[in-house]
Amino acid sequence: MPGLIVAPSLPKVLIERQGIFSVHREDAMLECNCPALRGPCGGIALDDIPLALRRFQLLCIERAKRFVERQKPRGFEWHGAPLLLHGPWPSKVQNLQDASSSVWASARNRDSHDDEEHPERVLHVVSDWQPSGEGHVFMDYILVGTFLYQDKMTDLEVASGI
Numbered sequence: 001m002p003g004l005i006v007a008p009s010l011p012k013v014l015i016e017r018q019g020i021f022s023v024h025r026e027d028a029m030l031e032c033n034c035p036a037l038r039g040p041c042g043g044i045a046l047d048d049i050p051l052a053l054r055r056f057q058l059l060c061i062e063r064a065k066r067f068v069e070r071q072k073p074r075g076f077e078w079h080g081a082p083l084l085l086h087g088p089w090p091s092k093v094q095n096l097q098d099a100s101s102s103v104w105a106s107a108r109n110r111d112s113h114d115d116e117e118h119p120e121r122v123l124h125v126v127s128d129w130q131p132s133g134e135g136h137v138f139m140d141y142i143l144v145g146t147f148l149y150q151d152k153m154t155d156l157e158v159a160s161g162i
Contacts, residue, residue, distance in 0.1 A: 014147070015147050017076060017146075020143075041086065044086075071145075076149050078146075084144045
């Protein structure tokens with residue numbers, strides 16, 4: 001007769017989740033300590049953004065709502081604690097090499113069988129990254145929030161007769 005194992009009801013646990021959103025460079029109006037490495041950074045609570053930057057605050061709140069909504073189907077329930085903002089950094093995704101640039105045009109005209117390396121074939125995954133972000137159109141911010149998650153127990157097979 002197989003043994004019967006009753007799983008206890010497990011509590012909800014607090015889990016920190018992060019989400020990234022991009023904004024146009026001119027909309028990146030606030031900077032935490034992280035990008036310039038000015039020391040420890042606890043992030044900037046969305047409610048603590050100065051009133052002078054109200055347009056930026058509303059943009060962050062709208063992105064934060066989307067972030068929270070996207071966590072629900074994954075089983076994460078927002079704890080209600082303030083969401084914290086970190087950034088901005090030059091976007092690694094949005095600032096990729098433009099496929100309509102002259103570099104791409106000359107690359108397309110090269111013979112693929114000329115026994116030469118073709119580094120231009122990976123331009124779509126390379127960005128002209130600069131630490132200052134100069135010349136980048138998009139900047140990334142990270143949202144950090146605390147969520148409740150239903151802890152799960154993993155079923156283990158136990159060999160009988162032990």
